[in-house]
Amino acid sequence: MTVTQERPAINGVDVPTLFATLDAVKGQPEIADFKFRATNRWVSGVQSRSTYTGFYGAMQELEHAHATEVVSDHPAVLVGQDQGPAAVEYLLHAIAACLTSGIGNIASARGVELHSVSSTVEGDINLLGILGLAPEGAGVRNGYEQIKVTFHIDGDADEETLRGIVEQSRRRSAVYDALTNPTPVVIDVVVADQ
């Protein structure tokens, strides 16, 4: 702990508060039960917008500091108005941002100063799947065949240490798990009275 006490706000991470949070959860594991939420509204065509306002966590309803709205559409080549990235493109942000937040926390907990972390993400998808045009038995799925994340990382540590931080982030990543392992998705439909 010596290192973290000497550099409490390394990388913009308040390390003492991070460790205090871990201690609090150890003492009362119910704190760790979270429910994240979004509300989506269809606009027109294939465009929709989601709003994030609140969530449940630490045994209470909480609000984000400010509401965020994000928009999805299709590009013109996929018969949309291109008012925003396609839904499937948001998965690419999610995986990059999740791994990067882990890198920020883990590097800080280990007393490693980061200079820069950037990544490019590419997802290969064969749209024959969602278009319903894949030949029978061709094994074409609806989603990404593969997502590749390439990190460029620069920090005050040797290569092995920096690689170890990325690897630990992968091991603890919520989005990496949600994508690489099956996540149950339940869909309920309420139809308006005619």
Added chain:
Amino acid sequence: MTVTQERPAINGVDVPTLFATLDAVKGQPEIADFKFRATNRWVSGVQSRSTYTGFYGAMQELEHAHATEVVSDHPAVLVGQDQGPAAVEYLLHAIAACLTSGIGNIASARGVELHSVSSTVEGDINLLGILGLAPEGAGVRNGYEQIKVTFHIDGDADEETLRGIVEQSRRRSAVYDALTNPTPVVIDVVVADQ
């Protein structure tokens, strides 16, 4: 096809162009090979930002009509600055937006006028997983235990027809597949020269 020819732009969907696109893909399946991309940059702490500019599809490099930047952070209770939703919250937008875009297209292709489509999405997550505090063998995962999407749909069709549109959207959803089935994620790391 009679219905779609009578109502070419139902729900804001250009149905003749949608069917023409399907025909084009049938004639040349390589058109359906897409690569979506995002570039992410760590800002500070657990905050990062992703930019979407271009993608590959229809056998060419294409640009979005405008670049989009999205931001992720952690809320204060998770030791962030709350400059935006957490990475894992973007998965909730992705599933809602993907299903909703499918509803828009499928309803239009079937000649059903939609009055409104909205959804709430909730993801249950036990943060003991990502915090590394889950008891051995407790089966706590890093990602969501479950995501629940609740649609409210109103349109010029009976309940069975509207439910059928949502169900067909689920069957053809890229994000539904990416979440409910394993998606390979490859992570490469390039470490800057010291």
